Amino acid sequence: MKSFKDAGHLFRLAAVFVAGLALFLIVRGFLVPRSFGQYGHYRGNAIGEIAALPVSYAGHQVCEGCHTDVLEVKSKGVHKAVACESCHGPLAKHADDPASVQPVKLDTAKLCVRCHEENLAKPKNFPQVASADHSGGAACDTCHKPHSPAMVAGGSQ
């Protein structure tokens, strides 16, 4: 080992590198979350965190658990495949606490035209009306019952 006269400083440099690497590995071990790499190059616990977010739309199965009378009416009409919250809005809070959270009464003059206002881009077999000509701004539930919208016998017009 006499080929290098001043080999000592190389060993000191190597020691600094080794110490730096060790420090890096220790810090990295502390900072990288445990679940990183559990399923792939990402934090595995992120999946659980996203899955734990709260739900706003309860789902029609929950509604139907209590409102069997509405289900009965709806299942016979053309709106049978339309989910409750499609019109009534997100009501998971109502499902959790039916007494204190009450859904608002809907205005059918504004609600029904969301789907049924005439538009050339809609499929031709979808029932549509030009609401101004059809009812002159009158609320749709004057003649149609939203849960089963066929014309009501004895309804006006």
Place this chain on the structure above:
Amino acid sequence: MNITRRQLLILLPAAAVAWESIIAGTPEASPNYNMTDHWWGMLMDVTKCIGCGSCVRACQLENQVPDGYFRTWIERYHVSDWEMEYPKVDSPDGGKTGFPPAREDGGKNFFVPKLCNHCVESPCTQVCPVGATFVSPDGVVLVDQKYCLGCRYCVQACPYGCRFINPATNTANKCTLCYHRITKGLTTACCEVCPTGTRQLADLKNPNDPIHAFLKTHSVQVLKPQMATRSKCFYYGLDGSVR
């Protein structure tokens, strides 16, 4: 502040335990849900879409999407009867409040709902420099909100324009396929409220899912197949002019 040796010896392990819990994060939230049993996608029957915007509203309410940003939206196409290369597309406020009357100068008009395609070979997850976005073991493209730097690489990489930077958090945001719902046995908010059945959540690993019968008997298409992203959003009745 003076700390005795005794106090320090008590404090240090307590701090270590606290740090450990921060590093470890929260555990799995849906214990009855097994990720390896599912492979999620969606079916869009565009022949049924009426452009009512229910899906857009439901998505915003379910996922607290800020106004002017969209995880899902509806486009309306106007195509001349022969000039497929130059469709005229509008999507006022993402179709959230419906659409004004369509053009009547010949050609055809139709709606196309869009959302994240939950690609198997997703370009957006491949470009993330920090591992903040990924395809989950059940085939959903998700963003880790705690890890995202907001560098916007993924926003640029998505060929479908499905990502945005949430101005409230400055992190990338996108459709999670309502991961918090589908892991609880519910369908997505958009599929739940779709009044015509245009949107149907599909579990491609479930042999009893009606998607399989549909795919066997119908001609379906994915958006931008030339991008080879292996999209899992299947469109039925899609016009060739749709981009």
